[in-house]
Amino acid sequence: MLNIDRISKTFFAGTINERKALVDLSLQLDEGDFVTVIGSNGAGKSTLLNTVAGRYSVDTGSLSIDGKPVTKLKEFQRARYVGRVFQDPMAGTAPDLTIEQNLSLALQRGKTRGLGLGVTKSRRARFVEELKSLELGLENRLTAKVGLLSGGQRQALSLLMAGFTQPRILLLDEHTAALDPQRAALVTDLTERIVSSGGLTTLMVTHNMEQALKLGNRLIMMHEGRIVFQASAEEKKKLTVPLLLAEFAKIKGASFDDRALLA
Numbered sequence: 001m002l003n004i005d006r007i008s009k010t011f012f013a014g015t016i017n018e019r020k021a022l023v024d025l026s027l028q029l030d031e032g033d034f035v036t037v038i039g040s041n042g043a044g045k046s047t048l049l050n051t052v053a054g055r056y057s058v059d060t061g062s063l064s065i066d067g068k069p070v071t072k073l074k075e076f077q078r079a080r081y082v083g084r085v086f087q088d089p090m091a092g093t094a095p096d097l098t099i100e101q102n103l104s105l106a107l108q109r110g111k112t113r114g115l116g117l118g119v120t121k122s123r124r125a126r127f128v129e130e131l132k133s134l135e136l137g138l139e140n141r142l143t144a145k146v147g148l149l150s151g152g153q154r155q156a157l158s159l160l161m162a163g164f165t166q167p168r169i170l171l172l173d174e175h176t177a178a179l180d181p182q183r184a185a186l187v188t189d190l191t192e193r194i195v196s197s198g199g200l201t202t203l204m205v206t207h208n209m210e211q212a213l214k215l216g217n218r219l220i221m222m223h224e225g226r227i228v229f230q231a232s233a234e235e236k237k238k239l240t241v242p243l244l245l246a247e248f249a250k251i252k253g254a255s256f257d258d259r260a261l262l263a
């Protein structure tokens, strides 16, 4: 359903700052696949997500979603297919808008017409139900400004919003990295719930190998713009952190981010 075919992306090509972020990379995701993405610093993980989202164009290669070519579509044109949660809890929500206004905007995403910020009775009833599932008591704070929420609460809300409209692809870019361990665990659990209840096809970048093993049905390891190791659903079940480290050690000169070993 997501087909990434031999994409390459170089920043500042031909200058001394040249960075080959993606090199001839191919990846296919089937409907409902949940792929965790790990790798060294600067391996191209975020760039991969950015090219799927349409934030960055590719130099060569192509991408399609459900068989439709999207390579040339801009980010806003792909918004109806793609849901996204970033590392920064402040990035996914609008702080000056209320919880219910943020949720209304999420419903509106990718549509050209609609109610926008408008909150109808039926929308509000839906929001209450959805927020209850977070078990954070946010259903009682519909008219509170989102800027007043904690990082973990905002990230939970961002996740809910991203999953709201059943995107064809959910992109998670280290979305628990900025949270304390307790809240990270909560958002990790929530991720599992939202992805499995919606059967969402998901790509999740993480520095945390435990998390990369716990979540999802497939795993890829990247280094210098390439996929250097892949585990299928069956293979992933047998993987452990030491085995992953051993795979990584095979890559000459590469070192994992220190955070990789944090549970």
Ligand SMILES: Nc1ncnc2c1ncn2[C@@H]1O[C@H](COP(=O)(O)OP(=O)(O)OP(=O)(O)O)[C@@H](O)[C@H]1O
Pocket (backbone or CB within 6 Å): 011, 012, 019, 020, 021, 039, 040, 041, 042, 043, 044, 045, 046, 047, 048
């Ligand atoms: N907007 C950009 N402009 C210039 N160079 C970029 C840009 N985005 C990424 N790069 C470069 O592309 C390479 C891949 O970066 P990317 O952020 O995709 O790696 P990453 O695997 O997500 O790394 P990290 O784990 O450190 O976040 C790096 O060399 C980076 O400096």
